[in-house]
Amino acid sequence: MTELPRPTPDDISALVRADRVHRRLYTDPAIFALEMERIFGRTWLFVAHESQFAKPGDILRTRMGLEDVLVTRDRDGAIHVVLNRCAHRGAAICTQERSHAPSLVCPYHGWAFALDGAVTSVPHRPSMPAGFDMADPARSLARAPRVESYRGFVFASFAETGHSLTQHLGVMTEIFDNLIDRSPDGEIEQAGGMFRQVYRGNWKLHHENANDTLHAGYTHESSVAAARDDKRDYATPAFDDHLTHVQMLSNQFGVREWEKTGIWGAPGGHSYMGGIHEKGVMSTDDLDPVAAELRARIAAKQGEDRADEILGMNRYNNLVWPNVSVNAQHQQLRVVTPLAVDKTMVTAMCFRLKGAPERQFQRAVRILNNISSPASTILVDDIEIFERTQHGLTNDAADWIDLSRGIDIETPTNDGRLAAGGISDLPIRGQYNEWLQYMTAA
Ligand code: FES
Ligand SMILES: [Fe+2]
Known part of the structure; x- marks a missing residue:
């Protein structure tokens, strides 16, 4: 697939005026790709209400922009948002909108992950190379680095830093x-x-x-x-x-x-x-x-x-x-x-x-x-x-x-x-x- 030409900040600024916007903002796939990266890839996004996954082990499948994610509640009640993509060869781990399980096990080759996304077991370790390191974060599920609940309304962000959720909500x-x-x-x-x-x-x-x-x-x-x-x-x-x-x-x-x-x-x-x-x-x-x-x-x-x-x-x-x-x-x-x-x-x-x-x-x-x-x-x-x-x-x-x-x-x-x-x-x-x-x- 050919890469879309990346609009520059000047290109983008030229499309927005105080009292009008250019139609490209609705029709140009390159603008859309940039929106997914810069808006949906950075800001706080609502993902779920806590009552939708109230018990430890509850899992909710949703999306953050184009990303398929799993919102989980671990044994201690903590909330995590992990990418629904196995760290091995990329299979989606969960196809249900809601499920309940003690861990996330990939249906392809059985890699298992804790509800916070950390890899916990990889079948047939002897076949993996000597340098294979379970502690390498790349072996675990990718996760939204920031997840916060405002009184039960759970938001997540793919950005490591930035406004707190309450600053964002204002x-x-x-x-x-x-x-x-x-x-x-x-x-x-x-x-x-x-x-x-x-x-x-x-x-x-x-x-x-x-x-x-x-x-x-x-x-x-x-x-x-x-x-x-x-x-x-x-x-x-x-x-x-x-x-x-x-x-x-x-x-x-x-x-x-x-x-x-x-x-x-x-x-x-x-x-x-x-x-x-x-x-x-x-x-x-x-x-x-x-x-x-x-x-x-x-x-x-x-x-x-x-x-x-x-x-x-x-x-x-x-x-x-x-x-x-x-x-x-x-x-x-x-x-x-x-x-x-x-x-x-x-x-x-x-x-x-x-x-x-x-x-x-x-x-x-x-x-x-x-x-x-x-x-x-x-x-x-x-x-x-x-x-x-x-x-x-x-x-x-x-x-x-x-x-x-x-x-x-x-x-x-x-x-x-x-x-x-x-x-x-x-x-x-x-x-x-x-x-x-x-x-x-x-
Ligand atoms: S793709 Fe998930 S275990 Fe292989
Ligand atoms: Fe209406």
Whole structure:
């Protein structure tokens, strides 16, 4: 295979301007290769929630960028992330998404590794040359040198040094805290299955859409119209407490309502949007019996004021650049994994708030189905748009993509964030600021 020409820092800087970016950022395999090396090969990436591999010996298979990795918990409870590639001749050691074993044994020639990746035995040692040294790190599984958990959310980095995880997360720790604080027992677990979809488009298209409010009324018009035609009587009981109907209808916001939700950008390429639902089944409205019960259980443990504070954090999508999006209100999380310059995998999951009414968890599962399943009336619309955008960008008659919405009306907050009305490309500009720093760093 011929090596792709390596873009220089000058080449890359020329493709990003304050209010626009060049289409090559979405279509050029050489740029993609560099993103995998400089962004996904260096920064902190979300890999798993600790509840997904809770017991010693639990193994979870996932990806860090293009790398196939195993997240393991050893006998002492320590967490490791090792490459799913035997140190002998390269066979993948594990093909299951989740497994449980005391060690990792390669199915090819039986080399065995501890759960931290250290080689422990090699069959028929006499056949190995005299200088064969088990202590040579090259005989063990390659590993992510840095693995840290922020309150159960596990991140790993292929870089030996750099920002700590909390420095990387910055103010976005607030959203992980809020998701956990919503549990009356102060504990959450990933439950209710997961969805995984692959779209034919660049990974950045997902993130650019995460906090793009205005698209909803256009891209999701068909589900809004279907919900509008269906004149529900909310007094009549429904299996999902009418949640799906309410959710579909909420995309009918006009510009004034979207603008009111607000958008915030934070250092690190992170961003979030304000909440959408003020009343009803998708809000923390006390009139909703499930929300009222959840509130009462939090208040019983933490007091009324703290319950108000926790449930009052009104944010919808929270993008933790570059690979995870969180919604604490509805206990949702999405991981975005680049597969190729024009191919991306989205893995979506939800969480159970321990100590919360079971109905709260059922709603989280319902919302996961509504927004992230292959039968969703929402994500499929977004995927259609990602693929259309990717298709449009392969057209080389025009080179630049506009990111100027709201550029003149961003306001710095006194704690280092940028704030704007809900209809703004502020989050995308913030993502490209960070992107450019990683992509041009030595
Ligand atoms: S490739 Fe794994 S033991 Fe040979
Ligand atoms: Fe959407």
